[in-house]
Structure formats: structure tokens, C-alpha cells
Amino acid sequence: MVPFAGWDMPVQYEGVISEHVAVRTAAGIFDVSHMGQIETRGPAALALLQRLCSNDVALISSGGAQYSVLCREDGGVLDDLFTYRLGEQRYLTVTNAANHEQDFAWFVAHRDGLDVEIIDRAADYAMLAVQGPRARSLVGAVAGAPLPARMTVAPGSVAGVQALVCGTGYTGEDGVELLLAPADAPAVWDALVGAGAHPAGLAARDTLRTEACYHLYGNDLDLDHGPIEAGLGWCCKERTGFIGSDAVAASREQPPAQRLVPFVLTERGVARAGDQVIGGGHVTSGTFSPTLEVAIGLAYLPRERAVVGSEFDIDVRGKSRHARVAERPLYKHG
Amino acid sequence: MAEASYPADLLYHPDHDWARVEGDVATFGITWHAQDALGDVVFVEVPAIGALLTQNEPYTEIESVKAVAEVFAPLSGEVIAVNDVLIERPEAINEDPYGEGWTVKVRVADGAEASGLLERDAYVASLDE
Numbered sequence: 001m002v003p004f005a006g007w008d009m010p011v012q013y014e015g016v017i018s019e020h021v022a023v024r025t026a027a028g029i030f031d032v033s034h035m036g037q038i039e040t041r042g043p044a045a046l047a048l049l050q051r052l053c054s055n056d057v058a059l060i061s062s063g064g065a066q067y068s069v070l071c072r073e074d075g076g077v078l079d080d081l082f083t084y085r086l087g088e089q090r091y092l093t094v095t096n097a098a099n100h101e102q103d104f105a106w107f108v109a110h111r112d113g114l115d116v117e118i119i120d121r122a123a124d125y126a127m128l129a130v131q132g133p134r135a136r137s138l139v140g141a142v143a144g145a146p147l148p149a150r151m152t153v154a155p156g157s158v159a160g161v162q163a164l165v166c167g168t169g170y171t172g173e174d175g176v177e178l179l180l181a182p183a184d185a186p187a188v189w190d191a192l193v194g195a196g197a198h199p200a201g202l203a204a205r206d207t208l209r210t211e212a213c214y215h216l217y218g219n220d221l222d223l224d225h226g227p228i229e230a231g232l233g234w235c236c237k238e239r240t241g242f243i244g245s246d247a248v249a250a251s252r253e254q255p256p257a258q259r260l261v262p263f264v265l266t267e268r269g270v271a272r273a274g275d276q277v278i279g280g281g282h283v284t285s286g287t288f289s290p291t292l293e294v295a296i297g298l299a300y301l302p303r304e305r306a307v308v309g310s311e312f313d314i315d316v317r318g319k320s321r322h323a324r325v326a327e328r329p330l331y332k333h334g
Numbered sequence: 335m336a337e338a339s340y341p342a343d344l345l346y347h348p349d350h351d352w353a354r355v356e357g358d359v360a361t362f363g364i365t366w367h368a369q370d371a372l373g374d375v376v377f378v379e380v381p382a383i384g385a386l387l388t389q390n391e392p393y394t395e396i397e398s399v400k401a402v403a404e405v406f407a408p409l410s411g412e413v414i415a416v417n418d419v420l421i422e423r424p425e426a427i428n429e430d431p432y433g434e435g436w437t438v439k440v441r442v443a444d445g446a447e448a449s450g451l452l453e454r455d456a457y458v459a460s461l462d463e
Contacts, residue, residue, distance in 0.1 A: 012373060012400075017374040017399060203400050207399060270377065270402065287399060287400075288376040288377075288397070288399045290399065317402070
């Protein structure tokens, strides 16, 4: 267990490589209860989320899910979010643990008279992610109803307890995430482990998400980089007028100096977050890929070098290591 | 992964390294505790034969999925053999840290340096502090 943002985090159970492989080939279960949740409900819930989230929240149908970023006026990224539409006028937004309190305060500060309730639900939900090619069949076997499709959410019973079942994840595999009452979580965990899900820790979650090229806030996303630099232009719909949309539009017009790209090392060693790219730029995530069996990562590179196939060198603790910009994602299921 | 163990016939360096001294030759490696803290080892950089190691100075790096660690020489000496197995099978450090996972053999420069190392019980006690 390792402390993080006030939580004791399960980093590793059996070993990061075997946990990683279990998720890629069978099913793993992660305790991600540190993630926060903010509920917004009322006639103006959509209007508030449209003001805050970079994506077009009006496009989420009831029972749908959507990824977005939360920007400041200057386009700096405050957090990245998943928003689920639970009802006609009811949404649940999942935040990163370290940002949750600040996000909640940001939501409240921008209500501006809108007719919407904003409720901090972080203490009301535990969160279990079951991921891998066998995840759906394994959860389905103990669920009361068919599981919701990818990128949708539905309430349902799992191992005899009520949960919000979400067809989402952070590993590049199919699977579900379960939002449930904290008191119910241990029994559901035990039932799913009993059914064959391998306990997987946050170290494996990091290698899995890096292979899938999913951003980690605090590493690949921060206030100093906008969504265009981070390669998240696809989830920014400036037409909605969200906070920061002018800055995002401007950086589409006038591309920023750097761009986040995935890379592979073409020689031995592992580049880590914080390592400098020779000639400009830096590594924001770096690890060893158990699937590809080479070191991989994400790095901000000068724009002219941030193209697939471009070769560059990273200063890895005083040694120059050769790397190449790779296609996103570094790993694709199937 | 191997069960926790700390053989009684080794000498231990407080930075989680071990030495097996046989005459004027010593074999080095990292302890069970060190490999457990690192997790799955993916790369090991071994020094060249003939390299001169200095007690308490780093002589190699071990890279795991999670982190990289410097490995400290428990004794000074000249490297006379390196464990090439680790180039192809770095996981040997996790599986068998006192056997197949050894790193180097050195010709010990000064046998008196061994007095600065810990016996098994003292090392194990240091892990609980």
C-alpha cells in the first residue's frame, strides 16, 4: 500500500507483469475507489456541464458516457473527466482523486445562478474496474441483467448488490467499471475474484494505460499544457463555448510549440517521467511495456519532431537513449 | 516470486546487497527485500570484466517496470565474472536472488572490509526498523 491524495493505494498484488498479462489475456480487477464523483442534477445540469466540460455534453444520450477535459480560461487543463448521464436531468462526473476537491469547488464557483444541484458524491461510491477479454463474461455471470454496452451506463445488480455498471475503462481492454456503495464493495470484490478476476494494482493500471496511450493527469496533463498540445483536440467542441474554448480555438489556429506523442525506446533501458528530450521536450510517462517488451512512454516534443517515425534521444539519468515516435495507441486490443 | 529468505552464509550491505565470500573471491547480488521492493526486473546493466568496484559505491543499475535502482558494492574488488544470464533473463533476480540472480564475482581487494557488513540477523532486524 502506498499513500496518495489521502488514500492508501494498492500498487501491486502478485507482480506488475503477471497482473498486466492477466488483464490483456483474461480479466483483472482494480480497486479505484480513490476516484471522485460529482453529481449534477436539475433543469440546468446540462447547461452547467456544457459550460465546464470541453466536449459537447448535449450529445450524451440518457445512459451514455463521454470523456472531456476541464479547462481554465487560458486553456490549461484542470482535470480530465468521464461524465455519465444517469437520467434526463442527472449526470455523474468522475474526477481524479488529487483534483477532486478543486474540481468540486470549480463546479460550484461556476454555477452562476443556474438551477442545478451540485453534490459531492466521492464518499458515496467505491469503484471497481473489471477489465480484460474475459471481464464481461465474468461480471455477466453474476449480474442480474445483460451488461451495458461500451460507453454506456445502467444500474444493475452485481453479485447481489446494486451498482452503476459502466461500460468504460482505462486499460485498452473491454470491460466494465462498477460504482457501488463502499460497504458493498468488499463482497463484490471477493465474488469477482472468486469467479476468476485477477487482483491488479495501480502499477499494472499504469503500464496498461500507457500502452493504450490514455493520459494520466499530473503526468501528461497539467495547467501548463492545453488540450491541443496534449492531443485531446478530439474531445474539445469549441462551439459549446466552454470555459477555455477561446484559448483552445486559438491554439488550433496557431499550433502550440510542443505536442504530446507516444514513443518507444529503440535500445535497452527505460525512460521515466521527467527525463529530458535532447534538443527540447520531456518525458511525461515512461515505463516498460510488458506486452511489447520494450520501454514506452509519452513525451512532449517540439512540434516539428512530433511526427510518427521521427527519431530522438532522451537523457536517461545521464545516458543518451534512442527513441522513436510511435503510432497511437502503442497497443490495440485484438 | 520466491518466498522471503535471507541465507545465513551471506554478508549483507545495509543498502540491500549481499556478498558470498569464498576465499578471496566474492559473489554479489541483491537481497530478497530489494527485488521485492523493485518488483519485476526488466533490465540489468552489468559492469565489464576487469572493472574495479569500490565498497559502498554503485556498480550497476537494475531496472524494474516501476523504478530503477542503483546497486552498491558490498566490498571493493576487481570484477572477474559477470552473470550473462541476466541479459536474457533479468527476471532471474526476482525468481532466485541468491542463486541464478547473482550479478558479479569479484577478486576481493581488502578482506578487512567485510567487518563493515552485517550478519543475517542484524540485516533482517534492520528491515523492521
